[in-house]
Amino acid sequence: MPLNTILITLLLLLVFSYFIGKGRAIAVSTTKSNGRRNLHSLPSYYGYMVALWTVIPAIAILVIWTIFETQIVSSLTFSSLPAELQQEGQSSFGLLLNEVKNAVQSGQVDSFTDPVKIAAAERYESVRSISLLAKTVVVLGVALVCLYLGWRYIKPETQARNKVESIARWAMILCASIAILTTVGIVFSVIFESVLFFKSVSITEFLFGTKWSPQTSIRADQAGSSGAFGAVPLFVGTLLISLIALIIAVPLGLMSAIYLSEYASSRFRSFAKPTLEILAGIPTVVYGFFAALTVAPFIRNLGESLGLTVASESALAAGLVMGIMIIPFVSSLSDDVINAVPQSLRDGSFGMGATKSETIKQVVIPAALPGIIGGVLLAASRAIGETMIVVMAAGLSANLTFNPLEAVTTVTVQIVTLLTGDQEFDSPKTLAAFALGLGLFLITLLLNVIALHVIRKYREQYD
Amino acid sequence: MNKSTQIVEAGLQKRYAKEKRFRLYGLISILISLAFLVILLADIIGKGYPAFQQTYVKLDVTIDGEVLGLTAESPEDKLYSASYSKVIRNALREKFPGVTDRKQKRALSNLVSKSAAYELRDMVVENPNLIGTSGSYWFLAKDDVDVFMKGNIDRNLPESDRRIKDYQLEWIDTLVAENRLEKRFNTVLFTEADSREPEQAGIRGALMGSLYTMLITMCLAFPIGVAAATYLEEFAPQNNKWVDLIEININNLAAVPSIVFGLLGLAVYINFFGVPRSTPLVGGLVLTLMTLPTIIIASRAAIKAVPPSMREAALGLGASKVQTVFQHVLPMAMPGILTGTIIGMAQALGETAPLLMIGMIAFVSDIPQSIIDPSTVMPVQIYLWSDSPERAFTERTSAAIIVLLAFLITMNLVAIMLRKRFEKRW
Amino acid sequence: MSTEIADKNRDEFDIEILNTVGKPFIDKPEDIKMATRDCDVFYGDKQAIFGVDLDIGKNEIIAMIGPSGCGKSTYLRALNRMNDTIEICRVSGSLTLDGQDIYSKKQDPVLLRARVGMVFQKPNPFPKSIYDNVAYGARLHGLVSNKADLDDLVEASLTKAGLFKEVKDNLQKPGTGLSGGQQQRLCIARTIAVDPEVILMDEPTSALDPIATAIIEELMDELRHNYTIAIVTHSMQQAARISQRTAYFHLGKLVEVNATNDVFTNPEHQLTENYITGRFG
Known part of the structure; x- marks a missing residue:
């Protein structure tokens, strides 16, 4: 059957x-x-x-x-x-x-x-x-x-009801435990393949090497010895693009949240808030398309008219668009933490004759700072893990540079490139993707855990 | 008025100027963010709306039985295998008899899409009596013609810089003058799957792939998510290590990069459990894990919002805890849970990166018929097309984005309406 | 509660208020610090204060008492335009400080609040150091020009608030780490650092224990020599202990104003009597 x-x-x-x-x-x-x-x-x-x-x-x-x-x-x-x-x-x-x-x-x-x-x-x-x-x-x-x-x-x-209910309870426990199973699954799948990878390429090589070119080392006898698996340029590229994104998203998102929660009339707020959230609902592949076909050529032309040489896949273009993507994320998190600051603190400041902006700058923001920092860390984690924008708009060449006008590559871009190209599973090339995935998971995990802890402590303080 | 009052008064003007500036910064920030949205949408719509039209060519075709080697009585398999492209080619040569150069001859037959031959074949198979007759039929034009007709090739450029050469221009001008070129609504876009030829490529395959993938995601993520949220909110013991661990895991998984879930899917589902790759099944399984945290977090908030008095009322009447939860609490929390689920599903629908890892990036020219057929999904189709150099694909990419955004906006609107409609103050 | 008791209570509560009785006005104009005439306050469509006429004298402590929801806090917040921060709130009538209308277009709310300071029900020190809390207003308004002056001001304010001895070694510690009573004194120190003319206190001791309350009451009595103090209080005993005049509010109306002694020994209005004798509350 x-x-x-x-x-x-x-x-x-x-x-x-x-x-x-x-x-x-x-x-x-x-x-x-x-x-x-x-x-x-x-x-x-x-x-x-x-x-x-x-x-x-x-x-x-x-x-x-x-x-x-x-x-x-x-x-x-x-x-x-x-x-x-x-x-x-x-x-x-x-x-x-x-x-x-x-x-x-x-x-x-x-x-x-x-x-x-x-x-x-x-x-x-x-x-x-x-x-x-x-x-x-x-x-x-x-x-x-x-x-x-x-x-x-x-x-x-x-006792039929009790039997049925206990089955239901166990089923629910099982469902809740899937979260743990998922984490375990992630950890095992990346660690298992990474261990295989580190058998052929040493960890120090991977962590501190400054040259990345996986293509040259398909043959097993070359792997490792060629030093082609140095991940530093990838992490630097990721950092650079994420930094650009945060430089754009944090001030814009934070100021938008401040304006919406402290200044805007309720009519403007009820229009602007959902509209801003549309930005968060747009799929990343759309941002990638926008970055690659509209923003990158625009920046290159702008740079050329100013006499600068700009790579056609500049880090700036990818970072800029990623920043736009993160704005609503930063603003809604900041909005939450700003609203959690008790009104009594604002009253105290107003009562002494502070203006609104003085109250915001000197009382509300300092009070909300832990929450805001937590939000920024979460945004950073999201920027680091973002894939489609950089796959479509950032380059493949692993340049070790901090110049935002040059092309850089990122960890996520390399994972995608290594795993969508050839399908042979045990080559160091595909295993390298898992090693990169491990690095990515650990970095974002660290950021998330710190951020979530900070935010939780912050909330408890004003609850 | 005392001395400090005077000092305060003296400084007021400056402070109010600062106040105004600060307020302005806030307003500017919002306006910049909103401007980005407008630019993004305008850019995509501007690029994509022409793709909803497609150029067709009218040709006078003589379906010559001799050329095809067919008669009206030929068996069906013969009717299928005959070379109809020759008939199309002859029709074009007849239209432009002066063409002798080989290169130009090839260019001439490239005025119409390769699909013209298949269309003709289907017509003949349906009605074999057409053999030996002549008539005017509309066929899909080649992408270059289409791009030109939409005004995206500048005829004033030097010939070497354009994709359409002077002689091709001449033909097109003749056809236009005779009203033989026409732009119509692009049905191909919605009825066909992917193709190497831009004019024959459609999003039907990707849409079906997305549909199957979403179906699996919903069938798994919704019940599991609600069950997990219910357990954590209603049954889980307080201050239990295991429960704390689950909570931390859920919050963290909500922030794990989506590509990591793709690695999980590749290593665990495909390589370990042997789930077939490139299929909606494995895509749905991966997206389930990704969507679960969103659904669980939203459902917990909805369940928490049901006031304790409702639970006490049911418990006080002798209902068991499980009965109370399933018969009273969950129905009351359902609008909130559904809202969270829809938002989670919308995220999953737009997700690309993890699906690249599990092979949904393969070129699939068939419309998937089940959850274990190889297929792609909308966002991946967008990614694939955006990588293609042809101008006509850029247009189709934007069109696909418009369709995808239409779905996402509809889902979000439904979520908002649901929230508004059932928003209760207990 | 039986219906009989409920009915009786309602009868004693539901007495019509026609006019304010007692002495809401001060005879000598030069003794008046703040004055309100026909003051109404609305929250949206709902009226919270009905036509209050009251003078507040220089260097006096005036206590405002009444049952919950009687509008005494709303009235107090109208005196330094704190109600401006609530979007739907509207104030009408004439409210003056030293004869100037505080709701006129020319009047600046920031300047007003620097002159009419406020201490709130719940101690609300900013999440900054003790020093920065006290220095906050002075820095804001640019009252001092150098660090030494600021140090002096902080010390003087903390001394006036009776807190300096307790915190002088911990000025850089966060203000939120102090005890509730200390926090409230810190808030008072913060307010006097701006050198206001009037201090409004909105149930300043309701969140404090009896010892902290006693310290603050003592402090208020000392502050009276330099400032005008209007205090809203829940506790009739507190009003009796510290104030010179007492105003009794009921359902948004000012019922009776008299010297504190008279209000508590010989109330003129039936409602006042019912309230202070504990027939409702």
Whole structure:
């Protein structure tokens, strides 16, 4: 039975077992006097209980089976191959297996002439169909057994509601834990590949090397020795572009927030605030397009008319557009923290004869400073991790420079370039992307944790 | 009036000037930010709106059975495989009989799109009686012609600097004079998937890819997000290490760069679990993880806003905690939860970077039919097109952006309306 | 509460107020610091203060009492235009300081607030050092030209507020780290550093413990010699202890003004009597 059919059968079983459970509950209750009042819970809870008991173990088995099926099937196919082919190792087997799989799926096994391939295909097909059959039998069998057990279990005093509720509670805990699983998944996926990378390129080389050109070191014997994996230019480029973005976004965002929360009439505010937030809702790929096709040529022409040489993919263009993107982010975070400053402080200042701007500059901003700094750190983290704008508007050449008119490249640009170009997974080139990803994750993690901590402390202070 | 009052009065003018300046800075900041928005939108709309029109050419075609090697009785597979481009080419040569140079001949057949032959084929297959007849038909023009017709090639430039040469200009002028070139609404854009030829490229494939991806994201992120938020807000024990850890993780994940989620998807989903790459399935799985923090944070805020008195009322009537939450608290929090979900989905719809990592950047010229067909999504399609050198693709990129923005703005408006409509003061 | 008690309470609360009784006006014009005539205050459509006529004399402490929501704080905030910070608030009638209309176009609210300082219900020191808190107003208004003068001013103000001895070694510590009573004295020091003519106090001790309250009351009595003080208070005992005159507000109207002694021993108006004898509150 194919996967879809199994799932549909389970769905039908789910509905069926609900009614079975409910009916059974009503049946056992009415044998005594008082009828349904004997039941601990409402009859439908007995239905839910039986239904959940029937489906959950079956689904769990199905999921686990499906995850490991591919590996088990291919290793079984592998072991059936002639011994001399087995010695050729996994990679050539992988190719063979792919070929066999495609042929089986498209029904073109007949086109094979090599007896080894035919044998492999037959073996693969038989193992797969056995697995599928076994899976069907086991999954549906477990479901039916559980259904029977659940049915037997129902008595008037069975605490069906409590059982169902505890299942619901565990399901919720599981959902909440996905956040942790995600973090663990991120950490493991980047660390695992990075460790492989650092086997061929030393960590000091990566962290302190000033030359980055992954293209030259595809051949394993060159990797590392050529010094082509020095990530310093990438981090400097990232820093430069993020800095430009923050220089634009922080003053504009902060002043906008101040104006909106302290000066603007409610009519202007109700128009300007959502309009400003549109900037935050525009996809980054659109900003990238704008940066590459409009802003970068504009800056280059402007520079040329001033007699400056500007690269066509200057850091300034990417940084400027990234700054525009971050403005609403800074302004809405600043707005929050400025509004959290208690009115009594403003009153105190006004009461002594301060003007509005004096109050803002000397009381409100200093009081909100921790929150604002937290917001700026979050904005910095966002700028550092921003990808599409720099992929489209910043260059690929790893120049080590602080001149905003030159082209620089960033960590995220390199990750994208390394992983979208060639698909061979174990080359130092693709592994380097994960090492960069690790660096990116750690830097942004650090910024986020500090920022979130600062903001939380700040909020507690005025709560 | 005492002495200090006099001092205060003396300094007032200066202080008010400062006050005014400060206020002006604020206003200027907002106006600059808003100006950026206006420039951005105007730039995109200005570049993109011509793409909603496409140039068509009217040709007098003789569907010659001899040229095609067909008769009205030919079997269908023959009808399919015949060389219709020859017929189109003949029609063009007939129109401009003076062309002899080989290079110019090729340029001549490049006036119409390659799709003209397929259109003709479909017509003949549908009605084989057309063989042997003549008639005037409209065909899609080649992108260069289209670009020229939209006024994006300056004919006053020296010939060597333009994509359209003098002889091509002449043909176009003749066709225009005979009313054989016409701009119509660009249906191709909405009915076709990606193509190497700009005039045949459409966003249908990317739209379907986005639709499938969003479907998966929503089916997973919404229930999981609401369940997680409900647990954290209503059931989680206070001051529990595990719960604190979950909270810190959620807040941090909301700020992790999206590209890192792409690395996760590549390493875990594709390489470890063997989910097929380039598919809406894996895209949806990655975007689920990205969207979850947004939904959880918004849902928690919505649940927190339900006043405790509602819970106490239900509990006081003998409902269990779970019943109280599911039957009273969640329905009341639902508008807020939905608003958060829509905003999260809008973010996911515009997300590009992580999808590049999991292979949704592949060139796909078929419209995906299921969640495990290779496909691309709208933002990635925009990225792919923006990388293409042809001027016609720039235009289509902007058009795709306009379509994407239209979706995003609609989603956000729905979210705002939902919030306004159900905003309750308990 | 039984309906009987509720009805009785309402009867004692619902007495019509026609005119202010007692002595709201001061006879000698040269003794008047601030004066209001027919003062109304509105929040949007809602009127909070109805036609208050009152003179505030030089170097006196005038206490304003009344049940919650009677408008005494609103009236106080009208005296230095703090209500300007509330968008929907509107003040009409004549309010004068030394005979000049404080709501006229010519009058500058900043200058007014430098002359009429205010101390708030909740101590609200700025998140700065103690020194900077006190120096805040002087720096703002440019009252002193050099550091030595500023040091002197800070010391003098803190001394007047009775705080200097306690904090002289910690002037650079944050003002928010002080105890509640110290914070409130810091706020008073901050206010007198600007050298105002009138100090408005809005329930300055309601957030403080009895000992801190006693210290501040003592301080007010000393300040009276140099400043005019108008204080809103919740506590009738406090009004009795520190003020020379007492004004009783009820539902936005000024009911009675008399010498404090008379108000508490021999109230003229029935409502005043009901309030001070605790029949409602």
